Amino acid sequence: MGDAAQDSKPERVWVDIAADADIPVTEIESLCMNCHEQGITRLLLTKIPYFREIIISAFECPHCNFRDSFIQSAGTIQEKGVRHTVDVLTKRDLNRQIVKSDTATVRFLEVDFEIPAQRGVLTTVEGLIQTAVDEISTDQPLRRVQDEETWKKIEEFLDKLRDLLKLKNPSGFHVVVDDPSGNSFIENLVAPATDPQISTHLYTRTTEQDEQLGLAADGEENDQVEERKVTEAQEKIMHFPASCSACGAPSETRMHVLSIPHFKEVVIMSTTCDACGYKSNEVKAGGAVSDRGRRITLKVTERDDLSRDLLKSETCGLRVPEVDLELTYGTLGGRFTTLEGLLVQVRDEIMDKVPFVDGDSVTPERRxxxxxxxxxxxxxxxxxxxxxxxILDDPLANSYLQNPYAPDPDPNMQIEEYERTPEQDEEWGISDMKTEGYEKDGGRQAA
Structure with missing residues (x-):
């Protein structure tokens, strides 16, 4: 029975691309779109270390020798979209690896050029530009004969793209990878430290983007929002229908409003999908937006400090100077846990989701x-x-760290309030808020 049980053990579907063992390749017959004969498609299910699962597909036709290949993300759609911006200054930056999913767009700001969402690729900044140059140049000889004026304009634009590859502008150029699915990355050359040349912004998808990703049917979200009428008391757990962000199946979200002593009310939300087993937890601060930001600094001196309750909002950044750890605003989303629990989540997140720090292409020094x-x-x-x-730095002052001495001050904790910068007000949409005089404006418009 022991041998039978061992034989029935399921094989691993996703194998690390750097694993020593042979990775199984699936071969299937498929139609060649070039000559319409039968060719062979090879599928490789693999996992890039510190990234996520991908499907590598390669097609070859023995009749016309046509070949094609692409990658497709096999991981779950992330809870939020992501926008990566990298400042390309040197030849080293041109060699940054980029994982671009099939839902991501790429923009080159200085030349006002955008690559629309298309098949996913694992490439570099230089590879993206060179591919664009090659594809645009394909029909140039024909254009020169048929429409010389259009040919000249396209040639001028191609020269601009080639200048990017030559880094003719001393100030460099900017590349923006915008992916509503959250499954695209730009290589961090100084991982695990924060790369000063990369800025990452997480954002909530629009209804249209959810529909494009297949997470909601047309008009479904608006109908659901209208039907949600919370009638339970504040102390009770509220339930309302939702859609799983991983598989799109109907699921249930539980919401509870919790009052934290010496702080404010927070909303705890939890979603579990019975179809695929996906789980999600999120914490959002309630109440009005604070006039000033708040920076909490704690000197950790004993193990009991790790048991302090901690609320990290989705607008909060985190730093531990002793180990050069820095999380930008929005990383990990909202969390209500302990100090130890947060550090464990940070460690697990780095191990699971920091790409390009393992495999054959990584130098021993970087590893x-x-x-x-x-x-x-x-x-x-x-x-x-x-x-x-x-150090917890929250521009909206929605984060909290337990003070065991409350209401007396904590000798090891310092709380500092500061004025937000105009850039922070712009990023969080505060600069566009009108909180005074809107009654008069409304009366004027009615008149």
């Missing part, structure tokens, strides 16, 4: 830096290094 960082992070969780400093 050594990453391993050293992870060792330092584990030493904080295990309290092998004390004291160390935790």
């Amino acid at each position: 050594k830096v990453f391993d050293s960082f992870m060792h330092k992070l584990d030493s904080l969780i295990n309290m092998e290094v004390v004291p160390w400093t935790l």
Whole structure:
């Protein structure tokens, strides 16, 4: 029975691309769209270390020798869309690897050029530009004969793209990868530290984007919103229907309003999908937007500090200077946990989702830096290094760290309020808010 049980053990579907074992390749017959004969498609189900699952497809026709290949993300659609912006300054930046899913668009700001959503690729910044040049140049000889004026204009534009590859502009250029599915990445050359040349912005998808991704039927979201009428008391858990962000199946979201002593009310939301088993938890602060931002600094000196309750809102950034750890605003979303729980989530997130720090293309020096960082992070969780400093910086003041001495001040915790910058007000939509005099404007329009 033991042998039978062992034989029935399911094989791993997704194998790391850097694994020593042979990765199984699936071959299927498929129609060649070039000569309409039968060709062979090879499918490779693999997992890029510190990224996620992908499907690599390669087609070859023995009759006309036509070949084609592409990659497709096999991971779940993320809860939010992502917009990566990279500042390309040197030849090294041109070699940055880019994972572009089939839902992502790419923009080159300085030349006002956009690559629309198309099949997914694993390439580099230079590869994106060169591919665009090659594809646009394909019909240039014909254009020169048929319409010389159009040919000249396109040639001028191609020269601009070639100048990007030559880095003729000393200030470089900017590349923006916008992916509503959240499954695209730009390589961080100084991982696991924050790359100063990359900015990442997470955003909530629009109804139209959800429909394009197949997460909602046409008009479904608006109808659901109109039907949600909360009648339960504040102390009760409210239930309302939703759609699973992973598989699109109907699911149920639970919501509870919790009042945190010496802070404010927060909304805790939890979604579980019975169809695929996907789980999601999110915490949002309630109440009005604070006039000023808040920075909380805690000096961690003993293990009991790891048990402090912590609310990290989706607008909060986190820093631990001792290990050069920095999370930008929006990373990890909203979390209501303990200090230890947050550090464990940060470690797991880095291990699972930081791409381009493993595999054959990674230099030993870079791998050594990453391993050293992870060792330092584990030493904080295990309290092998004390004291160390935790800094929570929230421009909207929606984050909270428990004070066990409340209402008296905590000797190891400093809370600082500061004025937001105009850029922060613009990013969070505060600069467009009108909170005074709108009654008069409304009366004027009615008149």
